[in-house]
Amino acid sequence: MLLEYQTTTPEEVDNINKELTGKNASEVIEWGYKTYGDDLVYACSLGAEGMVLLDLINKVQPGAKVIFLDTDFHFKQTYDLLKKVREFFPDLEIKAVKPELTVKEQAEQHGDKLWETDPDKCCALRKLEPLENELAKHKAWMSGLRREQSPTRKNTQFVNIDNRFNSIKICPLIHWTWDEVWEHIKNNNLPYNILHDQNFPSIGCFHCTSAVLDGQDSRSGRWSGSGKTECGLHK
Ligand code: SF4
Secondary structure, three states, rough: OOOOOOOOOOHHHHHHHHHHHOOOOHHHHHHHHHHHHHHHHEEEEOOOHHHHHHHHHHHHHHOOOEEEEEOEEHHHHHHHHHHHHHOOOOOEEEEEEEEOOOHHHHHHHOOHHHHHHHHHHHHHHHHHHHHHHHHHOOOOOOOOOOOOHHHHHHHOOOOEOOOOOOOEOOOOOOOOOOHHHHHHHOOOOOOOHHHHHHHHHHEEEEHHHHOOOOOOOOOOOOOOOOOOOOOOOOO
């Protein structure tokens, strides 16, 4: 049954989630592509979970559409990984999506260090609006959210109504632990961001990402000290 944002009720989503209870990530991915086909796009941040999802998607749906939000502010190691991922998964259609404003135009219009003066605005310009434009072309999107990542993600379901982007969001990895993610990466010799080996469990733009101390929450290195915990993609 095709769930479309405009017509789907919370009850219908609950019923689908009941049907998917007990399924593994690959089975949820299969359901996603059987249901939406080309109308499903995976928004990959190239994090550790992203490597797992790319691998599982590639096995289920070679040729699947993937987008990477290129804010222009990623670490060099992340751009290196993007190149490696394209070589490793040649069948996937991986598109880097840029913001409308260049870095220079953003500085001219909104000030030099918007990520410091108004990080929500900076994320809106460089991540949310570009994603919104892409998702408007699709009926559903996929994300690598895991419940244990943060308190704000603990109620995520396999299938979710996404009121932020007027879409349906599919999250096959909700039950995976951090250790399981890494076991899958190692067992399948997948590429990954080498910053993970330097205490960066969660990696975003270099302006807003720092290493974490042992025992700290895996997302505590994102916008640390600012009170901001999410870029707004998953609110
Ligand atoms: S993470 Fe930081 S630099 Fe990147 S878009 Fe958001 S505020 Fe801007």
